[in-house]
Amino acid sequence: MTRKKYKPQTIKSMVEAPASNILKQDFSTTSTNEKIVGDITYIYIKDFWWTYLALFMDLHINKIKGWDYSTTMTTDIVLKALSKLNLNSNLTGCIIHTNQGSQYTSNDYIAKVKNLDATLSYSRKDNPYDNACIESFHSVLKKALIYQSKPKTFEETKKSLFKYIEDWYNNHRIQKKLGYLSPVDYRKQVA
Template identity: 45%
Template sequence: MLCRLLEIPRSVYYFYKNKPLTATEIRNNKLKKKISTIFFTNKQRYGATKIHQVLLKEGISVSLKHVQKLMKQLNLRSIVVKKYRPQRSNKPIILKENLLNQDFSTETICEKWAADITYIPTKKNGWCYLSSIMDLHTKKIISYTFSKRMTVDCVIQTLNKAKIHYHIPEGMILHTDLGSQYTAREVEQWLKTNKIRHSYSRKGTPYDNAGIESFHASLKKEEVYTTSYSDFEEANRALFSYIEGFYNRNRIHSSIHYLTPQEFEELAKEKMA
């Protein structure tokens, strides 16, 4: 029946049906399975570049172009969403010193930290707020606090959590924006007590805090904008899973040689030992 519809001899049909796969076809099929596994294990967050690096780390020799080709055949595309853009403020500009001055270079951990607050939407509780701190050496989120209100206490709580788990050397830099939570007297006093130098972004210059801004962009693209949280508790669980289960321990970064933040931190600690 099929042969008549296609107007081809039965012998030709059975020849191609029973034709063994070539070595290239077998390898491509194995690669497709591996690529699909990496793609869905990472919740569709990895594009061809990161999948290519994972394959290389696992000893699988393949070009980026070939990975892109196979992903296209599989119709696998990483999550892409519109970037969040905060509203402009008409408040007067506060002049503070920018110690970092876009110099994100470091020799080891706990030299330069970056902190910021970002908005997380929920259906029941409206806007909630994630306060987080990144070590610029490892790109690891070393501390975070999720709250229903954007307060100074939320920022100090995040700082205290970081202090519990990391030794703070005298003169370390904490870089933030000029938000009222970070310019508050209580925060300035906490930093002074712990001998931390406070560096501030210039108004309207997000690249001054590029590290933490990049984290927030990834968080929004790969997690927040891909779903809808019913309430604060659901969002809190999702953020914990993303930060602790994926970002810190499984998400590779090109800026740290395609290692995860946790792996890079462990290497830094080994060098310090």
């Protein structure tokens, strides 16, 4: 008999989302920092069972601008990824769209986004299509990196994620939407 792997989940809130779905599956943009989507994905590795990757992607250039990787799925992982996103970006007026997970509906996260003068937007409950761009990135990342290399330790996975996101995906992976340029090359062209 094969035992099904346990997959941890966050506690779903019974209250309404702190903001509405402003994005409404409109992923089109005219400039960087106009619309940013975020999410957490689960990554299974042998030594830690489940680990977690929080990401923020700029929809105009499809660049991962902020991310953090952890063995715990607390609000802290999202706040660290958001801090990295904010390092080189003016987010005033930006729509930051996520799901309604407890990390994104926490008081700390909401306060941080409001301090950036950004606008909160949340997917409808149990509707991954509202955040399809970041869900698609998760799929590509797992197929290209996690399922191929099968990293065994947390540190090995973290190094692989850094290399994939910061070097390969952002700098070299061409995308049809970007005129067959990488996110970094496209940003240079439209700047």
